[in-house]
Amino acid sequence: MSGKFAKFSPFHVDPELIEGTFSLRPEDFDRADENEKAAMEQKRKSVSYWRDAWRRFRSNTVSMVALGVFIACLLFAFVGPALIPYDYADQYRSSQKLGPFEYSAGEATARSIAGSVDGFYATALQPGSLTSLPKGDYVIYHGGKTYAFTLDRAMENAILMLQTKAENPLFIVSESKIQKDGSWSDSKAISYTDTPADGAVEIRLSRNVFPHAFGTDSFGRDLMARTMYGTRVSIIIGIMAALIVLVIGATYGAISGLSGGAVDFVMMRIVELIYSIPEVLVVLLLQVVLKDPLRAWFDSSDSALVQSLSALGAGIISIFITFALLYWVTMARIVRGQVLQLKQQEYVTAATALGAGNGRIIRRHLLPNCVGSVVITTCLQIPSAIFLESFLSFLGLGVSAPMASLGSLCSDALETITLYPYRLLLPSIVLTIVILSLNLIGDGLRDSLDPRLKK
Numbered sequence: 001m002s003g004k005f006a007k008f009s010p011f012h013v014d015p016e017l018i019e020g021t022f023s024l025r026p027e028d029f030d031r032a033d034e035n036e037k038a039a040m041e042q043k044r045k046s047v048s049y050w051r052d053a054w055r056r057f058r059s060n061t062v063s064m065v066a067l068g069v070f071i072a073c074l075l076f077a078f079v080g081p082a083l084i085p086y087d088y089a090d091q092y093r094s095s096q097k098l099g100p101f102e103y104s105a106g107e108a109t110a111r112s113i114a115g116s117v118d119g120f121y122a123t124a125l126q127p128g129s130l131t132s133l134p135k136g137d138y139v140i141y142h143g144g145k146t147y148a149f150t151l152d153r154a155m156e157n158a159i160l161m162l163q164t165k166a167e168n169p170l171f172i173v174s175e176s177k178i179q180k181d182g183s184w185s186d187s188k189a190i191s192y193t194d195t196p197a198d199g200a201v202e203i204r205l206s207r208n209v210f211p212h213a214f215g216t217d218s219f220g221r222d223l224m225a226r227t228m229y230g231t232r233v234s235i236i237i238g239i240m241a242a243l244i245v246l247v248i249g250a251t252y253g254a255i256s257g258l259s260g261g262a263v264d265f266v267m268m269r270i271v272e273l274i275y276s277i278p279e280v281l282v283v284l285l286l287q288v289v290l291k292d293p294l295r296a297w298f299d300s301s302d303s304a305l306v307q308s309l310s311a312l313g314a315g316i317i318s319i320f321i322t323f324a325l326l327y328w329v330t331m332a333r334i335v336r337g338q339v340l341q342l343k344q345q346e347y348v349t350a351a352t353a354l355g356a357g358n359g360r361i362i363r364r365h366l367l368p369n370c371v372g373s374v375v376i377t378t379c380l381q382i383p384s385a386i387f388l389e390s391f392l393s394f395l396g397l398g399v400s401a402p403m404a405s406l407g408s409l410c411s412d413a414l415e416t417i418t419l420y421p422y423r424l425l426l427p428s429i430v431l432t433i434v435i436l437s438l439n440l441i442g443d444g445l446r447d448s449l450d451p452r453l454k455k
Contacts, residue, residue, distance in 0.1 A: 100422060252328065
């Protein structure tokens with residue numbers, strides 16, 4: 001080599017080798033065909049913001065386990081009541097104060113004959129104070145056949161049985177005639193036809209006795225059913241409260257951040273003033289003020305929505321109003337901080353130059369770019385709302401009886417904690433699992449949607 005290149009080169013390269021390596025031929029300038037173009041393409045699926053966030057979330061083992069646990073809680077709360085024969089308000093007079101998986105005398109008797117008949121109807125298993133089957137016309141549909149019959153007198157403390165292979169398939173046995181091994185000594189056959197009378201009441205037969213997995217309370221109500229409905233109420237209230245916080249806080253924060261100046265100063269001083277108000281005091285005041293007007297509204301309205309709110313009670317309505325008045329301030333501050341950064345971006349300046357109004361800029365440009373922080377704050381608000389509702393229901397300021405929430409179940413169990421500790425332990429465990437899983441999911445979303453916040 002010669003010249004400046006040879007002076008600074010650390011090794012010697014044969015000029016002929018370089019010349020042969022970089023020699024070009026005329027055919028090298030020909031256009032590439034379709035196969036050559038396809039061979040050079042790197043095919044890769046486009047990754048959106050949410051797809052990339054889901055990839056990061058899946059890599060978080062703790063958050064994925066928490067998501068699975070929360071889905072199980074949702075199934076327990078929303079699907080579970082359809083799988084058991086008990087309702088949260090039904091009172092079984094013969095099944096009071098039962099422990100987990102414990103049977104009353106009537107249930108044990110019905111359980112002993114369950115395997116020897118095709119179906120049965122036991123008066124001891126029916127809810128209410130009057131469990132007898134009154135006289136009248138009845139019909140049973142079983143196995144494609146119709147059994148229509150008439151009772152001349154009320155049936156009480158007895159079991160109506162159907163044994164299709166017996167000579168008299170439909171008969172009644174008194175509970176006192178049934179032995180512990182499931183045999184019976186005396187029965188009364190019932191004559192039936194295949195044509196039911198007008199106005200005949202249908203009787204649904206049972207094949208087995210469903211256990212009280214969580215036991216029963218002092219009123220004979222199934223605690224598992226009440227825990228399922230209580231979990232449903234707590235989750236719905238938490239989600240509704242979080243949505244209220246989302247709408248009010250995001251709107252308020254976006255307006256404050258985009259406006260700036262004196263408007264932003266006044267709006268933030270209002271936020272600081274709201275921060276200083278104790279929320280429990282507001283709930284108490286709202287309950288005192290709204291109790292009578294809400295009760296009058298519930299009694300005068302026939303709307304299904306109003307009746308569902310009436311079942312929750314004035315306490316829950318006051319909790320919703322409290323969230324609408326007080327709990328949106330954290331969301332407003334977070335959205336305001338994001339908007340103050342985003343409004344300096346070029347696309348906001350371009351939208352303003354093209355004549356876009358503030359409303360359009362907030363909807364189309366600012367809030368969509370704050371979605372990560374908004375989703376994180378909303379998800380973390382749900383367990384906070386559930387805890388507040390449970391705390392107020394524990395104090396007797398939440399849902400109205402007979403409706404249950406996890407907090408009211410704990411409050412009801414407090415009086416008999418020394419005798420029946422499981423009544424307090426079981427709903428407390430469910431409440432702890434729900435809140436813990438939601439917090440862990442929120443932490444996982446924070447790390448996935450905004451990796452800058454990851455520690």
